[in-house]
Amino acid sequence: MQLGKRGVAGVVILIATTGLVQPLRSQARSDVEEGRKLFAGMCVTCHGFEGKGGDAPSLNRPKLVRAPDDAALRALIADGLPERGMPRVRRLTDNEIGELASYVRSLGQTAAVTAPGNVQQGRETYTKLGCQSCHIIKGEGSSLGSELTEIGRLRGPEYLREAVVDPGARLPRGTLPIPARGFSEFLPVVVVTREGREIRGLRINEDSFTIQVRDTANQLYSFRKADLSRIEKQSGKSLMPSFSDRLSKPELDDLIAYLSSLRGAQ
């Protein structure tokens, strides 16, 4: 299957010289369509359906922080952002990069309105719920959970909503250098020593012989696996409680609006 478009480029030149503009638009549409297929395979897992965001940022906005122009967008698609957990999924041809870039740009043009809710109200809700007892925003709060200073830039609103309602549903993976690319972050673990002592907390890091854990009091433990009788990794769970029963729909909207507004130092 020759998916290349040397032939198509020839058609474009022919059409351009005969002054027919309409087929050029359909050419662009076909780029977007091809880009959508590539996106569905390689990008949806992290960036979400139609780029609405997941554990990677949403892309359905006119301006992308790391890709202000087409050259930057193409470079980013080509090379990934390994330090932020975005792999170079595969080597793409220039043509495929062009199709993906066209699709990503098209998402921005049809951008959904920003999340409903009131940022100021959401900030109050955040404080009222005591979120700062586990999260840091701009240096304030405690550090058991993820830092939220720029969470609105890193995660889409749909992901944030899910994280508040069902925190264990999708733990972030591979966006921090520790534990390592692809590993679940903030993974709850229960470890039991050979003496029968039980520690519940978060896996901070791990190798084949040792594991590092912080308990709910944010106390660090380090164990040799040989000294443990049990290591239970609780995939699908979170130490963070669900707030679904404690928030009305408008309060939840406000909280998501507030979290989405947290975009770090800009």
Add this chain to the structure above:
Amino acid sequence: MLISTFILHGHLLAQVPYQRILRADREPGNWLTYGGSYRSQRYSQLSQINRDNVSQLKAAWVYQIRQAGIIETSPIVADSVMYMTEPPSTVTALDVRTGRPLWTYTPEIPKDVIVIGSPPVNRGVAILDDTVFAGNVNGHLTALDAKSGAVRWDVTVEDNKKGYYLTLAPLALDGKIIVGVSGAETGIRGFVDAYDPKTGSRLWRTFTVPAHGEAGSETWGQDSWKTGGGSTWLTGSFDPDLNLLYWGTGNPAPDWNGDERQGDNLYTCSVLALNPDNGKMKWYFQFTPHDVHDWDANETLVLFDAQLGGRERKLLAQTNRNGFYYVLDRETGEFLTGRPYAKQTWADGLDAKGRPIVRKGTDPSVEGNLVFPNIQGASNWPSASYSPQTKLFYQAAREMGTVYFKGEVPYKAGTAFTGGGGLAVNGDPAWGAVRALEATTGKIKWEFKLLSPGWTSLLSTAGGLVFAGTEEGNFFALDAENGKPLWDIQLGGAVRGIPISFAIDGKQYVAISAGYALFVFGL
């Protein structure tokens, strides 16, 4: 010792003549060729470090490399000097007693060097007589004076502008230096080369992809053979009695879109048995016909002899990247046995001739298709090991799937010609294991689980040990009989180096690279 006397009083004699490499088993204190011997068993006969005392192993010295990069070197140790390579293509000689450098050689590598298909690494040197031989990522083979690092000669194996480059340790035979090339991800046409050690002139070249009209060319659609891949990027093995050189070949190009190369694509993803005198092929065996997952067959080719089918046979074994363990008769290439050693979802097994029974619907697609093993294989360049003591074949298996994508395939010399790619399902769902296989059957005798699918080579020793490492920086020793961990240390960086063992002043050591350093351990 006999050897040191020989060196002290024998300046007129070459330092490491072919006869010494041929009989490497007679001097286990040295490590004279990439795989430890021509049989590529990566087995040390030294037993001073053993089950009973390995827990007391401690660092003797550490050497920090000069430029950050991945160290995948298998050092050579000859007569109190260690020759190792640093990324991308630097050769360094170290005093084996202290780790102090004696000389270092860094070739000129153009800034726009084309290295597509692997990181810019080097897996080691060969030594023959008084000369050290090293390939580089610019597609050159260089001969260096073993005492000083001065260049004796430097030749272009093939043009890097077309994507050819070298990462492998050359193999030194009698009057020949054998090398292969990397670069199938740019659509090169692979080959195995032999060079004159004295002059650098090429003695023969055997292509791994037949030209139009040659035997096997009917397995390539249209002109696809011209860009057919079949790299030869890892060091082969040699049987001096049969006078046969065994070399693995890599994927056909483009990797993940086989539409324009209909057919089996001989001799890619194969092992070739070559006459080292002229490069002529005696037999071949293709593991993965018409590969579309990038499952090269370059992995270590381990030679051993054993009873099989009621008689003593000369065997060749490989844990192939495609997830199957194979045992062949190395005289004839006959397939004897094969079975999966890791999770695989692409084949319903092997037929009587060893050809895979491929499951439908396992090819890459535009939307992506999840298949095991992963895009880098259930094994890859890291060395397997075979212990004549336990008769076990040791391999670190990579348990991971990949969502394989098919893409478009425009060819432009010196650029990626891959036709797709993959998204490996890494992190918590993926894992690895050091496995011990019964060498003649491939049945798993024991395994030691690893947190993630690593890039660890294995070393087995007469001390009843298997040494291995992890991506998380652990280096450790297992009991070769049952896989029980006996010693481990955290080295602070992924273990990608290839372990060896040697002895100096009557003491055994084990060398391994991790992160940006080479570590040497002793009792």
